Amino acid sequence: MPTEKTRRTQAERKDEAERRMLEAGVRLAAERGLERITLNDVGEAAGYSRGLPAHHFGTKQAFRERLVAFLGREFRGGLGASRAEPGLAGLEQMLLGVFARARRDALFVCVVRIVLADRPGRPGPPGGVKAMRDVALAAIERHLRAGLRRGEIRRGTSVRLAGRVLAAAACGVLELGLADASVDVERAGRQLVALLVAGLRG
Secondary structure, three states: OOOHHHHHHHHHHHHHHHHHHHHHHHHHHHHHOHHHOOHHHHHHHOOOOOOHHHHHHOOHHHHHHHHHHHHHHHHHHHHOOOOOOOOHHHHHHHHHHHHHHHHHOHHHHHHHHHHHOOOOOOOOOOHHHHHHHHHHHHHHHHHHHHHHHHOOEOOOOOHHHHHHHHHHHHHHHHHHHHHOOOOOHHHHHHHHHHHHHHHHEO
């Protein structure tokens, strides 16, 4: 009969396998889009058999739901680092925080890429991912509105348009980091943020 220690070890192995498969799903989704990953691919990418994801998660839909929940936890963890007062300085701090985490956490790069990237001509993201994107854009827009009220940002700036440009520009740097491991994402992000802040300043 299994001892308590054995049962605990089995549970830990199960948790580890599921996390590795979820992380593999994130990496694959960043490359291909959520709609184009398969359970077989996830198993291979995680270093397991092709059939293990189905054994752990059941269906592709069940895996995708778990993956979206996992994305949400990772994404909120990254965005939650900044508690700066809304405004141009707060926007700068939030963006720099994202790039700093991206440098030390390759998985977070994939998470942000999935959440913020638009994919023209492809099906829209699942509702959970869209909600995450909306939260991120709302945070950016909150800083922009506060900056406009204080006169920190040039009058006439479209908050909605500027927010989407900022998100797209951030994704561009992250994509560069995904495509070329020699790119220092944090340094490139700092340069981008400096340019964007200078362009917004009133």
